[in-house]
Amino acid sequence: MSGDIIGIWIGAILTLGIFSFLYKDNPFYKFSEALFVGISAGYWFVVTFWQYFVPKFWDNLSLSFHELVANGRIDYHWIYLVGGFFGVLMLLRLVPKIGWLSRWSLAFIVGTTAGLQFTRYLESNGIRQVVGTIKPLVVGGNLGTSIGNIIIVVGTFTGLIYFFFSKEHKGAFGGAARVGVWFLMINFGAMFGYTVMSRMSLLIGRMDYLFSDWLKLIK
Amino acid sequence: MKNRFVFRKSILLIFLFSFSFFLFGLSISPAQEMGVPVAAPISAPQPPDPPMNVVAKDAPNDNGHAIVVKWSLSADDGKGKNNVLSYEIWRSDNPDTGFVLRGLVPAGTSQYLDRGAREKEEENYFPPHKNFYYQIKAKSDISFSESEVSAPAYAYGQWIHTGKLSILFATAVFTFFVLLFINWAKKGKKLYVRPIAGIDAVDEAIGRATEMGRPILYILGLGSAGELGTIASLTILNRVAKKTAEYQTPLLVPVSDPVVLTVAQEAVKAGYYEAGRPDTYKEDSVWYITSMQFAYVSAVNGLMLREKTATNIYMGVFYAESLLLAETGNVAGSIQISGTDQVAQIPFFVAATDYTLIGEELYAASAYLGKEPLLLGAIKAQDWGKILIMISLIIGAIAASFHLDFIVNLFRIKL
């Protein structure tokens, strides 16, 4: 119980330390920031160690090592050595003479991720968006939906024109691009307005912590 | 020399593509379904009519550990006093005995996907290439009836996902455009690129920082090294590093990912080499803070105020921290240029920074600043991609207005 109270006091003081940044940079903030960075970097390292390194690398290799010693069998878990190999190459950056070998690891990470994202982008940002935008321009008996659909097609069309890079935005083409910008601004405004409320609720959550958990002014 | 290398690689790429398909293709075998008639099951008192025409088939577009079972509903489904409440799906590797319950579906359902585990060690392991027989039980509240046993079917993996053909087609078309325009660019064809406000601002801002004698802060965002937004940003960083090396302006690049740390160090070092000043490159000008979002932001915010950075450049993948960074930079009076491919964060950058590269502009800027014709060729391909999309939109919308859905169906992905 008393541990809890100390915890809440520490939390409250650090909260005020962070909020004090709104006034200006000060030792109180610097202290909170330095502690935050140290604790978070340590936390991240430990968590990746236990949650990824041990189960994915260590456990798999010890399994195959055990299999080799006990039954003289080479099982498929040795394949995780490939990851270890690239990992060690990565660490070779610390040795200037052979540091260039770390490029192999970078190539592996960047190459596989790029290949993976190629199809992912094509699906989610390409084809799915096209399917979502193809709408009937005229919906019988429903003027509202018809106008809405026409606006969606026009908005997407002019928005795409804005993103044209190999043609100068002049004349009618430039005009269409300008209409595209208006649509973009509506999108930005809508996203902005949409987020304001959720940000406010975060602040209210913090105030609640200070005034009810810590100061107990609000029950 | 380099051009020929690229060309050879394109050939190798196409070859690898087709070879992989060939390899995958070898491991499949044709479908097989044989009919084995089976004796009718024992009936219970006042049972509902049994389900009919049970057909088992390999599930399409999967890794070969599932079978789809279909049947015709019992005549008593949805009516009468022998009303069917549910169907049970039973499976065995022997048509006469050993049936095991695999699933239960409510009345009115005439299909079941019998999916099992991939690993042999798992309890629910579904062996591929092994014949299975299915039987469906129609259950009422007091009784049940059994269908005839289906013909055998076995599960096997497919070498191509037919629901993704539209994406495969788009891959081929777009790859063709990119290779075509890169080839054009290689031949020395001039490619026009329209001015993008944020790009010109980068050079100005570096000049301003130099005049003021204050550092430039470059933030790569929270993306991992392989994310495309981060990669686009690295090319811009390389260019910024080259300029700062020329002017001898300090460059600060705090990062939030250890792999990004290494790639950013390479990009900056390369910039210093290109400027002919490799001796002035300091490895610690690119350093790691922490991978945790807000801890990283707290440190960068402090850095902005303490180092009084003249220019802050934010390019890459950003999340909620976008506004925290950009507003602090604003308070500090820095010139700020931003660019992200995260749709949800663009509005905050637009509101809080002086110039914003919106979505695709980030990628275009990366190609533009790289200034290599090969990189620029891709911009032209992107524009052709847009033209194709716009044509599809117009034709599709007109066709849809006349209730012709075939265009949109061409694009549809069926997973």
Add this chain to the structure above:
Amino acid sequence: MRWQIPLLIVLIGGVFMAVQYFVPLEFSERIYEYCVDWVIIVGVFAMGLGLWSLFRVSVGKIQTKAQGWGYNFITLGGLFGMILLGLFSGIEEGKQFMNLFWYIYTPIQSSMFALLAFYVASAAYRAFRARTLVSTILLLTAVVIMLRLIPLGPVSGLNQTVASWILTVPNMAAKRAIAMGIGLGGIATALKVVLGIERSYMGKE
């Protein structure tokens, strides 16, 4: 050796990852999973480089007595404290490691996140002062959307109708255009990476 092999790795890795997307076979699934695991494992090894960098920069500041150097002791203390506790006494709930996480890390994180409330307000204020057509469009839309959840008496219904129309029609149109543009830019970049045209991440020598 220095360039050909990494470029070959990029090419093979990239092409495989793109191809496996279209191939549902178990074989392709498994190699995909191994690749993802290997990337994760390399990432953990790279953490060593990250921590080394943080350590070097912090120690460097202490050595040179740079401005505010004393705070680096706190950073290093927090870092090594967490690492020692986490590696040697476990990370289960109730352990010191998690207590530090809950009582120090979490409140600071929530506070940083909550700062956004102030920053959203100041950014909106600035956008309001810029009197151009586009910023007016942005601001008007933001106001309509923001007010959709607030009771406005007789105009409440109208505002809600307008807000939901904005969200589902013009907003959606722009969102699609932006998404498609990003898609095209992204796949072009991916292709350039796989082909070895885009290689700033590998540096030069």
